[in-house]
Amino acid sequence: MSNEADRYDPAAVEQKWQAHWAEQGTNCFTQEELRNAPDPLYNLMMFPYPSAEGLHIGNIYAFTGADVHGRYWRLRGRTVFEPIGFDAFGIHSENYALKVGVNPNDLIPRNVANFTRQLKRIGGMFDWNHVVDTTQPEYYRWTQWVFLKLYEGGLVERREAPVNWCPSCMTVLANEQVISGLCERCDAQVEQRLLPQWFFKITRYAGRLLDNIEQLDWSDVTRKAQVNWIGRSEGAEIDFPVQGDADGTRIRVFTTRPDTLFGATYMVLAPEHPLVDRITTAAQREAVAAYRDEVARRDLVERRKTDKTKTGVFTGGYCSNPVNGEPVPVWIADYVLMDYGTGAIMAVPGHDERDFEFAQQFGLPVIRVIAASGEHADTPLDAAYDGDGQLVNSGRFDGLSVSDGKRAITDWLAAEGVAEARVNYRLHDWCVSRQRYWGPPIPIVHCDACGAVPVKESDLPVLLPYLEDFKPDDSGISPLARARDWYETACPECGAAARRETDVSDTFLDSAWYFMRYPSTDRDDVALDPEITRRWLPVDCYIGGNEHAVLHLLYSRFVTMAMNDLGIIDFEEPFSRFRAHGLIINEGAKMSKSRGNVIVPDTIIEEFGADTLRLYLMFLGPYEQGGDYRGQGIQGPHGFLGRLWQAVQSVSDEPADADVERKLHQTIKQVTAQLPELQYNTAIAAMMEYLNVVRAAGRTARRAEIEPLLILLAPFAPHIAEELYQQLGNDQGLFASARWPDYDEDKTREDTVEVAVQVNGKVRGKVTVAADADESAVVAAALGNDNVARFIEAKAIRKQIYVPGRVLNLVVG
């Protein structure tokens, strides 16, 4: 039996093999190796933000799932590049630094060191020679370079824009960082401010970003989130002439419902619309000015609340409806947004819910122009109807369907020169300016003579100066303006005294291209080594949380597409395959610091070892759906590894038993099919089942039965797999020399099968027959079953259905 020396000691095993892999450079590549790697597979996971708390169990879940995937393909013979890094710039880090009163320049390296220590303990096959830390000049130098390239490509623009301003963080937020009116980070109410900002023109790519989604091998949820975010809508822009305007001014609206044009009983402009002054009559001037002031004071978010009752003011002016010349009163209201479409709408209260509500509020007329079946032109409307039907009250277009009406009216107006078909997207340009300290300085110099001038590529990086006082204030100017020596510089163009741009760029820019940099980190003279980039990119498989389904993935796609267009790279989609992992919860409850139920990985690793933790996390539930971490549950995988260890201690050299061998081949088949699909929980169950068979009734495991199992298990529990593989007499190292076991289809087949026998659809007995038994033999066996016979009695069999090897249903009556 076993003695103390034979006992499974995870700490010892894990230390031994981690040291071994590090010494051998098992998972690391040289530049030369990256250039020549055969059959490369780029296995990427979302790099973490190195918080002060250290690795979260959710990080470990994410990384382990990705690592299992990488290790699997490695054992299948691929050259797998699996890098890791740190997304360490940004408001997260800066706010934390402010809170604890430590400069981020000192704080972040400590966090990175701690993360590195923890990451090494979980046994991922990371290439520690190719780490990216976004806060290091060796990296952000090239982030600035990416900015300059997009700038040269005409994709960057500085413009004054109303922005979301968080009064607590004292910074501009992207729309995406405003969650139902509040700052996503501190929950403060967000306000509207007007500031000059740097924008990336992502909207230019809206169509392509949308169209490509179809061909991506991505999680369905993620693709849908992107589609919704881009928000394509098809319609028309239509000009409405302003009545009594000597210059023939027209107001252009965007609508997705040109078919309802005859029902447009008023128009609404966004309060900021440039034509408001022109159209407003003297009598209404005061009321309009007051309303515009009121709206301007409110933040962008409050304006977007739907439950709020509609407000607005009549301008006193009128336009003509281009289809019939009818006068249409022009209003302004804050439910129309300046930054979508043309900032003006034709209001059709009969068939648009919001317009209906507004019309009710202000007593404006409602006209029916669509009739559903059973309705006619005079059927009263007590709510907006936005369904299908036929056009009514629409002159010569009466009787057309909604879709035909759209086309017919658009075509006619287009021929008249007053409309054109048009597609709009909800996607906005990406504001990359941040009036903060902890980020890469935007590489621009402002010169009184030359304007905004890009820094010369050869002068990169624009180093982030060490600032003792990095706290932002509410001036809207970055703390960097206080670093005089840094701020005052010479114009790259004319050499005159000039000032540096003091905004830093959004963290999302750091993460929008980090995956391109990983394989090229050996080069400090270029951002991307062309040969290596061609070999390794795009990323073969990317795994991460679905909280980044929209922003990070969309920005990465945009930057990739732009760099492709600029001739820097030769692919336009960064991630061929993307899978979103689920969330880990704790005993049915979400984990959070405030609840005090956060699972600390270090203590679990100390008690059970990284292999057990990895195996347990992957066993909890379907990887793409997440799982419920229950403290007791870890005993399952823990016991499994212990039994495997014991089985190896007393392994025999006899050949594999035939029944066990069949089970082995079935197991190899299942695990091989499930690992690339990330179906980890069921693959692990299959291995457990197999070990139960190997050890059944106290039998001694045989070497030929165990060795293949070690390889199947190695992606999940790499340390113990290596150790036991070595104990079986292999001295080359499992990951260095083993290859994934093959299965033989013939050997997976059973000789006999159990067939369920149903009578009128209910199982009444089971019969065991030869696997190749024909239907008549199965029926004969079934009729020989006492219980089946009891239910058939003397009744005639009217019908029999036989599903080979599964079920026989006898219908009697």
Added chain:
RNA sequence: GCCCGGGUGGCGAAACUGGUAGACGCGCCAGACUCAAAAUCUGGUUCUGGCAACAGAGUGUCGGUUCGAUUCCGACCCCGGGCACCA
């Protein structure tokens, strides 16, 4: 409101293209080993009835299609996530 994802034993979960519901694991119960406990091992474990053989019920609810439905169709309820005045 709209768009996703999900409701299966005491618990986490399985179930191929419509074919034996509950694999695997936790927990629990019983037994072995032990002075005892832990660890380990063996057996049992959907619910109800029955000593058992077996019978009845059962995959959120109601209805439908089918020889047969967790799986397909229709209506609805609940939980989780995302978007939200985008014309």
